[in-house]
Amino acid sequence: MAMSNAPAVTATASLLSALSLDGNKGPADSRQANGSALELLVSELVRTLTLATQDIKRNSEQLAPGLCSEENVEVAKVSGVLPRRSSGTNDSEGNSPAAVSGWQEVPEDNELMEQVYVKLELVGFRVGRRLAERFAPPNRRLVDTLDIVKFVCKDIWMILFNRQVDNLKTNHRGIYVLQDNKFKWFLRMSGNNGGAAAARRAQPYIWLPCGVIRGILNSFGVNAVVIAETLGLPQCTFQIKVISDD
Template structure:
């Protein structure tokens, strides 16, 4: 091998999945710990020291702490998406419209991230795009009980990071959007992209 030959960087796919899982878990732990600390300080300041009865609060969907987790994960994903699209689209011609961008995400970006294309793309041709992934790669190891409400609730935080990636990609391409995701049966999930109307 020539001394000046540069080998391509390669990262094991499992490592990326484990990193994503640990990032979500660390974010949940950090935000919950911060909320518990703030609650304890508040109780102490008001003369109601926590006597330990009841144990730590169970944070659930709609809770302020979990909303903070979702926001932080989405923002991390947003920054990743902004940088990712620069790498993926650097040799590509300019996109002509929003549908071309979404098709590029469904084919090229999904292939880059998950080694497959989106299974189904639907649009109402008025700025709403629905991307269906029937075997979302990050959920394949979590899909023990595919339809239980508990399993779906457990994976909800993991949807915010890819939502942020999609929004970051679109933002870097000059498209303001709102991206939400949901799942009702693992490992399938649906991403909905709403393109903001331009004045």
């Protein structure tokens, strides 16, 4: 039986809503929450979904070897949002993934991690829609896609990470690239000299923000594919590709 994401969505959305710009710009009577609570929640969410997905797959294979639910993976394939994965298991200095301490172990099973990706991205998508409903500018309607992306880069990033995106690039043909040189959820992560092992361990933590971005765009009527990658901690890059209705 598949695990529902509803509790994770509710808890994450409630906490994000309570942040209210970390109290810096919110109304005087708004609820506030420590940003560290969000980091702990995301870390636990990644761990729980990974372990739960492992259990589901293990039980499925025991009932019918080689048979595993493909529903979520197929959704990702059709949408074109399958994650990019590191091809190696050791970093540039020859350190094994175990050398990167303090993180959730990332299984080498790519099929399993695709399913974890779909679940995390879906949680982020639903949270993103809630964030858009609460924090959309009340004094103007966002119609232009570039304005919506700027809203993500400035307002939403400030809500989530207490800072704005470092750089935004676009080809003005539906491709937008957001670069965060000090991605907050990576700042406390470290490995021996970083490398491929660190990047692989860090990757699940950017799947939820991918969903958040896609959910916000969707709430304004923009369908898009959002992928992310890190080439070196704490840097992170998000690429948005708008899907044309034609």
